[in-house]
Amino acid sequence: MSKNHENPSPRHAKGEDTRKKLVEAALGSFQAQGYRGTGLSQLLNESGFPRGSLYFHFPDGKEQLGVAAMQLARGEIGAGIDTAFEVAKNPTEALRLIADGFAAELETSGFARGCPVTTVALEAGDDTPGLRDACAQTYDDWIERLTAHLKAAGMGAARAGRLATFALSAIEGALILARSRRSTAPLYEAVDELSLLLK
Amino acid sequence: MSKNHENPSPRHAKGEDTRKKLVEAALGSFQAQGYRGTGLSQLLNESGFPRGSLYFHFPDGKEQLGVAAMQLARGEIGAGIDTAFEVAKNPTEALRLIADGFAAELETSGFARGCPVTTVALEAGDDTPGLRDACAQTYDDWIERLTAHLKAAGMGAARAGRLATFALSAIEGALILARSRRSTAPLYEAVDELSLLLK
Numbered sequence: 001m002s003k004n005h006e007n008p009s010p011r012h013a014k015g016e017d018t019r020k021k022l023v024e025a026a027l028g029s030f031q032a033q034g035y036r037g038t039g040l041s042q043l044l045n046e047s048g049f050p051r052g053s054l055y056f057h058f059p060d061g062k063e064q065l066g067v068a069a070m071q072l073a074r075g076e077i078g079a080g081i082d083t084a085f086e087v088a089k090n091p092t093e094a095l096r097l098i099a100d101g102f103a104a105e106l107e108t109s110g111f112a113r114g115c116p117v118t119t120v121a122l123e124a125g126d127d128t129p130g131l132r133d134a135c136a137q138t139y140d141d142w143i144e145r146l147t148a149h150l151k152a153a154g155m156g157a158a159r160a161g162r163l164a165t166f167a168l169s170a171i172e173g174a175l176i177l178a179r180s181r182r183s184t185a186p187l188y189e190a191v192d193e194l195s196l197l198l199k
Numbered sequence: 200m201s202k203n204h205e206n207p208s209p210r211h212a213k214g215e216d217t218r219k220k221l222v223e224a225a226l227g228s229f230q231a232q233g234y235r236g237t238g239l240s241q242l243l244n245e246s247g248f249p250r251g252s253l254y255f256h257f258p259d260g261k262e263q264l265g266v267a268a269m270q271l272a273r274g275e276i277g278a279g280i281d282t283a284f285e286v287a288k289n290p291t292e293a294l295r296l297i298a299d300g301f302a303a304e305l306e307t308s309g310f311a312r313g314c315p316v317t318t319v320a321l322e323a324g325d326d327t328p329g330l331r332d333a334c335a336q337t338y339d340d341w342i343e344r345l346t347a348h349l350k351a352a353g354m355g356a357a358r359a360g361r362l363a364t365f366a367l368s369a370i371e372g373a374l375i376l377a378r379s380r381r382s383t384a385p386l387y388e389a390v391d392e393l394s395l396l397l398k
Contacts, residue, residue, distance in 0.1 A: 034322045037235040112324060121379050122318040123233045125311060136379045165376065165385055166369065166392045173372025177364065180320050180335045186364055193365040197392060 018049060019057040019068075027069040031116035032109065035066055035123045035131070063128050066120060070134040073116040074141050081142060085149040092195035094149065095167060099191050102175055103184040114179040118172055143168055150198075167194050217248060218256040218267075226268040230315040231308065234265055234322045234330070262327050265319060269333040272315040273340050280341060284348040291394035293348065294366060298390050301374055302383040313378040317371055342367055349397075366393050 025047040029038040040062060044051055058064040080101050081094075088094035105113045121135035146164035151157055174190035224246040228237040239261060243250055257263040279300050280293075287293035304312045320334035345363035350356055373389035 033324055034233065034235055036233055037322060037324075110325075114321065118375055119318075119321040121375060122313065122321060123236060125232055125236075126309075132379070139376055139379055162388055162392070166373075166389055169372035169376055169385055169389050170365065170369045171372065172375055173368035173370065174365075176317055176320060176371055177338055177368055180331070180338055186368055189361055190365055190368050193361070193396060196396060 015057070018053050021047060022049060022054060022057060023065065023068045023072050026065050027072055027116050028113075030066070030069055030120050031114070032112045035062075035120045035128075040065075063131050066124075066128070066131045067134040070117060070120060070131070070138050074134075074138040077116075078141055078145055081145045081149070085152075091150060091153050091198045092191065095171070095191045095194055095198075096188070098171065099184075099187045102171070103178075103187055106175075106178055106184060106187075111179050111182045114175045115172055118175070139168065163194075163197060166197070170194055214256075217252050220246060221248060221253060221256060222264065222267045222271050225264050226271050226315055227312070229265070229268055229319050230313070231311040234261075234319045234327075239264075262330050265323075265327070265330045266333040269316060269319060269330070269337050273333075273337040276315075277340055277344055280344045280348070284351075290349055290352050290397045291390065294370070294390045294393055294397075295387070297370070298383075298386045301370070302377075302386055305374075305377055305383060305386075310378050310381045313374045314371055317374070338367065362393075362396060365396070369393055 022043075025043055026038065029043055029046075040054060044054060054065070058068070081098060084094040084097035084101075085091070088097055102115070117135055117138050120131065121139075124132040124135055143161075143164045146167060147157075147160045150160035150164055155163070170190045170193070171187070174186040177186040178184050221242075224242055225237065228242055228245075239253060243253060253264070257267070280297060283293040283296035283300075284290070287296055301314070316334055316337050319330065320338075323331040323334055342360075342363045345366060346356075346360045349359035349363055354362070369389045369392070370386070373385040376385040377383050
């Protein structure tokens, strides 16, 4: 729901709601079976919206929908990072809460749903520059948030930036192994190793 | 080239050569644009082989070709891991040599070619169980090799196993960030952080 409209007309609100549901459905599908493995027809069938609603909200096509999905993931996981650091006693506990979020998603989906951005990032190439940029900006955003939280916990700026990048690398990689091995163990082991560097 | 045949007929040798080239072409394409993003027609056009050669060597279709590509990657990168630990003075230097290999591949391909297994692993789902298993076995093989090398360098078995898994997580994740940011920095930063844990 757009915050730019304080009194949206019912019609506008309904359109925003349709757009949001389309983006959520797309993100879920990209997460489980990839960007290229997701057909727009299948997406419309599953979400129950008419083809016209897709063309109306995403006139530039699938890549535009992909960019919107990455922006949704960026905001959702970014908010998850912020919340974890707000409620946790220390950075290690915060990373464990972040791992809990990913572990729950993996387990409830039968290990189908890992990081919603990574699959798309690996598929995005020269033929989808907008999508590639949206993925890169998402990782940058998460690293900036992690850096800010590590600095707030007392770490020097340079060390915080390096550890934030490394923590994201380690967690993204662990998510791949966790999905592949159908076990959340690699995720929690990654947090345990990171905790040794956070001391 | 099969080692089971000491005196292959020229015809057999030619068939094995065709199979090998098809698998290499498939692996390169999966690495750059994903399993689902790779069309068999495009692959045949680029490799110059007739469609019949694909059906002959991979009668079960694309997934069978995918499994063979993952087995090729498993052997190639596995051998790279072994060589790195054989020539390096210590585990940190070995990880740096492994990073060098991935960095060269990223740079010569304009950051298109990251880990050849990860993209496929993330795309593989319930509809391609053979491919999913081949990816999981590949990661397991690499972790076993890393574990053996860390043990040979004097590390206890349990710690070696955990660090091997974590090192693979960190390097795989760093490869994703490196590809996305078009910079090899995350890869070498990951090795620097891992070196702190290897001490």
